Amino acid sequence: MPFDLGATVRLTGECRDPGGTLTTATTAVVTITLPDGAAVTPAVTESDTGQYQADYVTTVPGRHSVRWVWAEPAAAHTDVFDVQEAAPPSILSLADAKKHLNITSTRDDDEIRFWNNATTKAVEYYVGPVIARSFTEQHQVRDARTVVLLKTPVLELTAVDSVLTGGVAYDIDGLDVDGATGELFRMDGGRLSGRLRVTYRAGRTVVRENITAGARIILEHLWRTQRPARGGLAGGGEDYSVTEPIPGLGYAVPNRALQLLEPDRLPPGVA
Numbered sequence: 239m240p241f242d243l244g245a246t247v248r249l250t251g252e253c254r255d256p257g258g259t260l261t262t263a264t265t266a267v268v269t270i271t272l273p274d275g276a277a278v279t280p281a282v283t284e285s286d287t288g289q290y291q292a293d294y295v296t297t298v299p300g301r302h303s304v305r306w307v308w309a310e311p312a313a314a315h316t317d318v319f320d321v322q323e324a325a326p327p328s329i330l331s332l333a334d335a336k337k338h339l340n341i342t343s344t345r346d347d348d349e350i351r352f353w354n355n356a357t358t359k360a361v362e363y364y365v366g367p368v369i370a371r372s373f374t375e376q377h378q379v380r381d382a383r384t385v386v387l388l389k390t391p392v393l394e395l396t397a398v399d400s401v402l403t404g405g406v407a408y409d410i411d412g413l414d415v416d417g418a419t420g421e422l423f424r425m426d427g428g429r430l431s432g433r434l435r436v437t438y439r440a441g442r443t444v445v446r447e448n449i450t451a452g453a454r455i456i457l458e459h460l461w462r463t464q465r466p467a468r469g470g471l472a473g474g475g476e477d478y479s480v481t482e483p484i485p486g487l488g489y490a491v492p493n494r495a496l497q498l499l500e501p502d503r504l505p506p507g508v509a
Contacts, residue, residue, distance in 0.1 A: 244296060246294065253289075299323040303316070330357070338457065366440070376436075391418055400432050456491055
C-alpha cells in the first residue's frame with residue numbers, strides 16, 4: 239500500500255549465505271532512489287542474525303526504488319515502495335467508506351484507503367474531476383478562437399503563459415472559460431496563438447448524491463473482488479452485476495454505478 243507523504247517507512251532485508259542461512263554481514267547498505275533520481279542511504283541496524291532494517295522519513299511523492307547490498311557474505315535485494323501525494327483526491331472519507339462496507343475495526347484501514355483512491359480514479363474517468371484541484375497542461379494553438387481544456391468542469395482559470403521564450407502570455411483578466419465545456423477564449427473576441435501552458439482548477443464544489451452513491455457501489459464491488467468468501471453485498475448481488483465494459487476501465491464498474499453516474503457522464507471523446 240502507498241505510504242503517506244511524511245510518514246516513516248521501515249525497510250527490512252535479510253542477508254543469507256549461498257546456502258540460504260541467515261548470516262550477519264560485515265557491511266550492510268540500503269540505498270533509496272527517489273522519484274527525482276536523488277539517492278539517500280539511511281542508517282541500517284541488524285535486529286537479529288541476518289535481519290536488517292532501516293527507517294526512512296518520506297519527503298516526496300512517487301515511486302521509490304530500494305536496493306540492499308551486503309558484503310561478506312555477498313548478497314543483494316531490490317524492492318520498491320510508493321508514496322502518495324500530500325492530499326490525494328478521494329470522493330469518500332475513510333469513515334464513510336468503512337461505514338458503507340460495515341467495517342468498524344482499524345485493521346483494514348490502509349487497504350480501504352487504497353481501494354477508495356482507486357474508486358475515485360474510476361469515477362473521475364467517467365465524469366471528470368470530482369475533487370477540486372489544480373491542473374496544468376500545454377496546448378499548441380494556431381490562430382484559434384478557443385482552446386478546449388482537458389478537464390471539466392472548470393472552476394477557475396489561474397494562468398495562461400507562453401512555453402516558448404518571447405512568446406505571448408495572456409492576462410487572465412481578459413480571458414474567460416466555459417466551465418462545462420472547458421472552452422477557453424478571449425473576451426474581446428480575438429484569437430489565441432502559440433504554445434501555451436494553461437493552469438486552472440477543475441472539479442465540483444458540491445458533490446451530488448448520485449456521484450457519492452456511485453462511488454460507494456464501485457468501492458464495495460472492488461472490495462468484494464478481493465474478498466469473495468466474506469459474504470454477500472449490502473445492496474444485493476444483482477446491483478453489482480457488470481455486463482457493460484467501459485473503454486479504459488473494462489469491467490471494474492458495476493451497471494448500477496454507471497446508471498447513477500450517467501447524469502454527469504463526460505461527452506463522447508472526452509476523458
